[in-house]
Structures are given as C-alpha cells and as structure tokens.
Amino acid sequence: MNTESGDDVTAASAPEAPAGGRERTRQRLVEAAAELLAREGRDAVTTRAVAAAAGVQAPAIYRFFGDRDGLLEAVAEYGHAAFLAAKRVDPAPGDPVEDLRAGWDLAVEFGLTNPALYALMYGDPARRTGSAAFRAGMRILEGRVHRLAASGLLRVGERLAATLIHATARGAVLTWLSLPADRRDPGLLTAMRESMVAAVTNEKPAVREPGPAGAARALRAALPEQTTLSPAEQQLLGEWLDRLADDG
Template structure:
C-alpha cells in the first residue's frame, strides 16, 4: 500500500498508530472476551493477570507499542480491558473480599501488571526471570483482598463492608433509593472504603 492510500484511511501518523494499537488490543481482548467466568472470581483475577503477561511475552513489539508514550490518544480498547477487569473485581467486592473499591483495585492491578510486563520486555538483563510476574501478582492481590482465614482489623472490616455495599447497590431490586439518595449513599460509603481519598 502506497503512502497516499494510507492517508485516505488515516489522517496522520498518529491515526495510523492508534489504529494499529487498537488492532493489537483487540487481539489481546479476544482471549478476555472468550474466557468464561468461573465460580471463583479470584481464580479469574489470577488467570487474567497471567494471560496479560503471557500475551506481552508472546507479542513483545506489539505490546510495547500498546503502551508507547508516543501515542497521543488512549486506545478505545484499553477502556474495554479496564471494564473487563473491573467486572471481575466487582464480583469479588460483592462477596466481601475486596478491601478497596473495584475502581482503585483495577488501577492497582492494571498498572502493576503492565509495569511487570514492560520490565520483562524492555530490561531482560535486569529482570531475567518471568517468575517475577506471579510474585508481584500475589503481592498486589494481598494488598487489595481480604484474607478470610486471617484476623481482620476493624478498619479493614469497615472498608470491606463499605466496598461490598457499593458493589451491591446496582443489584438492589426494587430500588430502595432515588438517584440522588443512591448517589449520596455511594459517596458516603466511598469515604469509608477509601479513607485516604482527599475530601
């Protein structure tokens, strides 16, 4: 394909790069979309992390392009990836197993997973062992999840209860609150679930 033809489809280099990245993201998301949810959302969370790292190692150049700082626009598929991840975390929250909100947990998981994958790809001499990925995965999971077998502090219990209620609000039928009341309740619960969040 010659350059003039390319410019009929893409306004500039940024447009071409964005389309390429969306295509790569779409390949990545095919596995996420096809994955059937198990009965245990924690198992799904672990599998999601591992498949993310495996995709990065199998497609190093494409993966680095996905997270290139040269991209001016965020790929649309990146939002879908976050929505899929939040869905798994919302299931954990509904079970009372999440110590932070699904939104915060999703940012923590995605940034850590991406960081590990990029470290393995861009600095192989410094990070020669792929077993780093499950080590970081388990550390992040310990940070966002409550261990049902361990003693839970009062603060952790309050945060988990608030997070569980937030995740359950949209599931209540019939809806006991109007939109303003539900918004206010969610705001209050978020203050409990995220005590360090600026007021």
C-alpha cells in the first residue's frame, strides 16, 4: 500500500454508508483530486489533501481506491469520461475527412485545455486504458474510420488508421506540453494533423484510383451490412478483402 509521509492510515473506519452515499463520497473524492491536480499539479494530490478537500476522513480513500495510485487511476478514468462527454458524433457527415480533422482537433483541444489531467491519462505508457469511457471513445474513432473506409477514402486498414489517428493526437498534445512556452508554435499541431490525414486517407475516393486495395477496403467496410452471403461466405470474403487491402 502506498502512503505519503505523515499519513497515519489504517483499515479501521466509520460504519459503512448506504450504497448511494458511498458512490457520492467516491465521486466527491475523485472530483476533489481532479481539482487539486488541475490547480496545483500531481504532487499536490496526496491522500491527506484530497480527503480534506472532499470533507472526509483519509481512511476513506484507502477503502475506495486501495492507495494513492488507485486514486490517480480513478482520476484518469474520470478524465476519459469527461473527454467522452465533450465528443460530438455525426453519424452521417457530409465530408468524412473534415469530420476526421474535427475529431482530431477536439482531442488535441481537450489535452491542451486540461494539461495535468491529460498527462495523467496518457503520459504513462504503463497506465491502463481499459475504462468503459475510453473504450466508448475509441468506438467513436473507429466509427469515423469505418465511414472513411466505406467512402473509399481510407489509405490503410481500419485498425492501423485508428491507431495512427489516436497516436498522433496523443503525441501532439504531449509534445506540445513538453515544450517551453516560447517554442509552442501552432503550426506544429496543424502539420501533425495534416500528416495524419495524408497517412490514412486519399485525396480522392480510392475506388477511382488504379489497383484493388482501395476498392477492397470500401467493400470490406460495407460487408457486415449485406445479407446475401452466408456467415461463412462473409468470413471468407472478409479474409480475402483484408489481404487485398493490406497489399495496398
């Protein structure tokens, strides 16, 4: 168990509160920790300071989160939920490439607006990213990528495209935050976004260009929506299309 110097914490605690009250207390602790993080930085998020800010006894933190690391993990999940709430989803955008740019810009804006929280969410490669909010956010990104593929605009496979888009947004924010203020050139963000767009999309629908790869990606994206083929035939055709798309 992780404890800070000066914290005298034991497992002993007050009687258990009803479930609804426990959840409200837990949420209050997470929000207090997130506010301390934003205002004073990660080092300020101690069990004693968070408990005082939330108006509870310090042992409550250990009941809910195990230790300070568990509390920080909960704050990171809180950040993913806040990011998810900020996302805007258009199920049928007029221009899927512009929709991709808008989604990337929103991700970067969230990071630059919430630097300490974003660094906690993504700055540690070992930090788990399996929360429900993170997975829901990735599904939104995968939906954008799928619409690009269905429009014949995807240059690479859907999985690789989603990874590239996520990685470039994450890298852009963390690089920006690591730079001295006088070296933070907005042109860096624009260049990274456009490099991402060039890497994962085509200027024109790929089905208009020579070669089977773009057509294979477009057909692969539409495959789950058709009902003519049997499940076994869909699986076999999907494997063929994946091979053709990867060869491109």
